[in-house]
Each structure stands twice: as structure tokens, then as C-alpha cells.
Amino acid sequence: MYANGQTVIQLMEQLAPKHYAVENDRIGLQLGTLQKEITKVLVALDVTDEVVDEAIREGAELIIAHHAIIFRPLAKIDTSTPAGKLYEKLIKNDIAVYIAHTNLDVTEGGINDWMADLLGIPQEKRASLEDIHTDKLSKLVVFVPQGHHEKVLEAIWNAGGGHIGNYSCCSFNIEGTGTFLPGEGTNPFIGKSGKLEKVAEMRIEIIVPQNVQRRVVTAMLKAHPYEEVAYDLYPMDLKGRSFGLGRVGKLAEPIRLGDLADKVKEVFEVPAARLVGDPERMVRKVAVLGGSGARYVRHSLFAGADVLVTGDIDYHTAHDALVAGLAIIDPGHNIEKIMKPRVADWLNEQLAERKYATTAVASTISTEVFQFV
Incomplete structure (x- = not known):
């Protein structure tokens, strides 16, 4: 099974979250659509005519690049100009272009x-x-029946929750009693419809950074045995880790x-x-x-x-x-070419882990414009 374009970009944004970018940086989808199946991704530093030809040869439907191809709002697309011809070739060959720029500079492991x-x-x-972004933090509170507590806790940790400074797997856990009355048409994990239940539960409190909040909540819900999960997310004044250029x-x-x-x-x-x-x-x-x-x-x-x-x-x-x-x-500026094999390797690892047949390859085209004579 091949990954959808949006799925590929969701993985890319785990490596380089968009909110890490400096203000007004030209990042994200710049041309084409992500609503399609992607068999191959080409990772490039720049999107040049030669790089687009390489994408066509490779059969890539998506280019992930570091440098933007659209720097300012377009008044028109004149296909007789070099830029216009480039956009035309990309569109005619149904190749989307996604940019990860300062967010890929700032991120840890970028x-x-x-x-x-x-x-x-x-x-x-x-x-x-220079610090560019400081993570906002939330506190996740969720109630889990005893016996399933460790499974849910580990799912939250594995998704990126529970980090405080250089400490990981941080949480606070309290025993208590949960009550609920399953209504008509419910299929409760514990108890029967129409009967008030009292269940020995654990209250988990755990800190979650903004950039992994959605992933943590999704992992928690997937691991939780209840049909309807009782949980809360509280914004915190406490600041998280800072990331910078x-x-x-x-x-x-x-x-x-x-x-x-x-x-x-x-x-x-x-x-x-x-x-x-x-x-x-x-x-x-x-x-x-x-x-x-x-x-x-x-x-x-x-x-x-x-x-x-x-x-x-x-x-x-x-x-x-x-x-x-x-x-x-x-x-020289072109040393940022080191991102090509590293991003491709990271994407391949993530795609393979999720059993997708989609692959990423590093562009072999040199986009260095200077020559030493």
C-alpha cells in the first residue's frame, strides 16, 4: 500500500513541525496537491529545472525541498519566463512541491x-x-481502569508525552473510583447498559508539549479500553523546551x-x-x-x-x-545539501515502520551555482 501525500507530509512535520519556522517563512505546500497516492518522494535542496527532470525520471509525485520556489505572492504565471516554465512542467507532470525551510533548521535533529x-x-x-520557538505545554489528565493503566501510560510516553527537561517518562498516578451509567445502545467495556457501575481506576497526569499533543491524544485513545474516554487537557503557564537557529x-x-x-x-x-x-x-x-x-x-x-x-x-x-x-x-550556502540523504533516510524509516511501499530518494543533482576557477 502506498501512502497518501498528506500522510507523507504528516510524517515530515514530525521531523520539522511547521510552527518551528520563523515568521513569514515560505514553507509548506507550494504547488500541486497532496490528495493523491505517492509512490516516490524526491528530497532536494533546491527545485531547479534539472531537479524536476530528475523527479520525472524517478517517477516521483512529490518533491520535498529546503528552498522555496515561490518567495512572494504571484501576480501571474507567465509560462514564457523561467519560473513560469518550471511551474508548468511541475503541474503538467503532476508533481507537488513541499518546502521545509527554517523549521528544518530549527528542529532538534535537523x-x-x-x-x-x-x-x-x-x-x-x-x-x-537564537531561540525561535518555545514549546507550549498542556497537562493531560485521563482516567484508566486498573489493569490497563500501564498500557495507556506507555502509549502516551511512546508518543512523546511525559518529558520534563532531560527527564522522560514523567507522570503522576492516583488510585480512585470511577462511576458511570451506560445508556441505551452503548457497548461498555465494563458493566451493562442501564446499570450504575463503580470501577477501580487510575488517574494519570502527564505533561504534553504542543508539537506532539495530537499524536499523544491519538495514541492514548487507541490504547484505552473504554468506548468513551474521560480525559482533560489543561493549558499551562510553564514553558517547555526552546528551539532555535x-x-x-x-x-x-x-x-x-x-x-x-x-x-x-x-x-x-x-x-x-x-x-x-x-x-x-x-x-x-x-x-x-x-x-x-x-x-x-x-x-x-x-x-x-x-x-x-x-x-x-x-x-x-x-x-x-x-x-x-x-x-x-x-x-557556501550549498552545504545545506546534507539534508537530502538525511531527510530521505528519515522518511524511509517512518514509511517502512508503517508498512507503506512509498519510498524517498535523495536528489543527486548539484544545485551549487558557484564555480571555482
Whole structure:
């Protein structure tokens, strides 16, 4: 069985929830429809004419890309223009385009974390350069008959409920007595229609982050034995985890700036990188940010970073960073290509787990526009 397009995107949004995106970012479905069967997904950094041709060859009905193909509201679609021709080719071949941009940067286990992983910044020692989103929390309260308590609790935990800071599987459980009178036409799990029942129950209280609330409630209802489940969701003033753009943290050991630049070229598979700073300087605290990072020089300095690894640094920003004592390694914007195999692998794992025949493949087309001559 193949997955519906909407199902594929629901999985994608578990990795990169839409509400993690910065304000006014162009994310989500940009062209086509998700109301169709998807046999193959092509994961790309950019949607170019060559990438669309690749999708056609692969038989992909959906492209999930990092960079948007529509940046501002369209007044018209002129199919004699390059953009218009691209949209026309996508529509004629019934290929939908979905964009995951800053939400894929911000999310835990997204582009910025993948960059940090490749450079050897330990996960437990990294933080965001700028917080973008703080999870809202709710408290889920549900009443479960004794004997089914553990099954429901584990379903809630497995769906993402019960996290407080670095602690997981957090809950509070109270024994009590539940009463109910099954009405006409009911099929109660315990008792008989028309007879008042008193049942030994457990009250479960558990904290649920906003981004997994629907998944947690669905899992709880599926695991619960009752025909009609008594539960409540209370909004909380307590704030949850924060997620942000960029990462910063200390390497296990100091390294020469020149050697770090060589490592950047190796792990991101680029032929060259621009370097700001003395190659002999020893650095240890490293900031990373996918895409254009000129706006994050100040954030990197505030975080105490020795060096910022990012793309698209302009001349004057580089001068300002050098004077302020921040080294910069600029391997280009295209290093975000690391998202292609990782997103494809993640989707394949999720699809296979749910027994779908739909597959995801990483685009093999290079969309780097710069050449080194």
C-alpha cells in the first residue's frame, strides 16, 4: 500500500513541525496537491529545472525541498519566463512541491544539528544561537481502569508525552473510583447498559508539549479500553523546551583554525572555503548555521564562539567579525545539501515502520551555482 501525500507530509512535520519556522517563512505546500497516492518522494535542496527532470525520471509525485520556489505572492504565471516554465512542467507532470525551510533548521535533529554532528560538537554541549520557538505545554489528565493503566501510560510516553527537561517518562498516578451509567445502545467495556457501575481506576497526569499533543491524544485513545474516554487537557503557564537557529558548542579538543577549515571542506564536500582569521589560531568553541549567517556574527560573539561556520558572509561583515575577534569559515550556502540523504533516510524509516511501499530518494543533482576557477 502506498501512502497518501498528506500522510507523507504528516510524517515530515514530525521531523520539522511547521510552527518551528520563523515568521513569514515560505514553507509548506507550494504547488500541486497532496490528495493523491505517492509512490516516490524526491528530497532536494533546491527545485531547479534539472531537479524536476530528475523527479520525472524517478517517477516521483512529490518533491520535498529546503528552498522555496515561490518567495512572494504571484501576480501571474507567465509560462514564457523561467519560473513560469518550471511551474508548468511541475503541474503538467503532476508533481507537488513541499518546502521545509527554517523549521528544518530549527528542529532538534535537523540541519543545524547535522552540521554540528559533522564537525564533532558533542550534542550535550551545544546550544542554539537564537531561540525561535518555545514549546507550549498542556497537562493531560485521563482516567484508566486498573489493569490497563500501564498500557495507556506507555502509549502516551511512546508518543512523546511525559518529558520534563532531560527527564522522560514523567507522570503522576492516583488510585480512585470511577462511576458511570451506560445508556441505551452503548457497548461498555465494563458493566451493562442501564446499570450504575463503580470501577477501580487510575488517574494519570502527564505533561504534553504542543508539537506532539495530537499524536499523544491519538495514541492514548487507541490504547484505552473504554468506548468513551474521560480525559482533560489543561493549558499551562510553564514553558517547555526552546528551539532555535544555529548551534554553538565546544569541541572535545582545541584545533588549529586552518585544520578546522580543512575539516569543513572534507565533511561538507566542498572544494574550497573562505577563511577569516589567522589559520594558526587555536579554536575550540564553534558556532554553526546553515544558509546565510551574516546576521549571526553578534550572536556567535555573545555565545563566546571562537569561530562561526556559515555561508554567504559579505565583505564588511567579515571585517567587523575579524576586528571583534571572531574567525569565520564560509564554505557556501550549498552545504545545506546534507539534508537530502538525511531527510530521505528519515522518511524511509517512518514509511517502512508503517508498512507503506512509498519510498524517498535523495536528489543527486548539484544545485551549487558557484564555480571555482
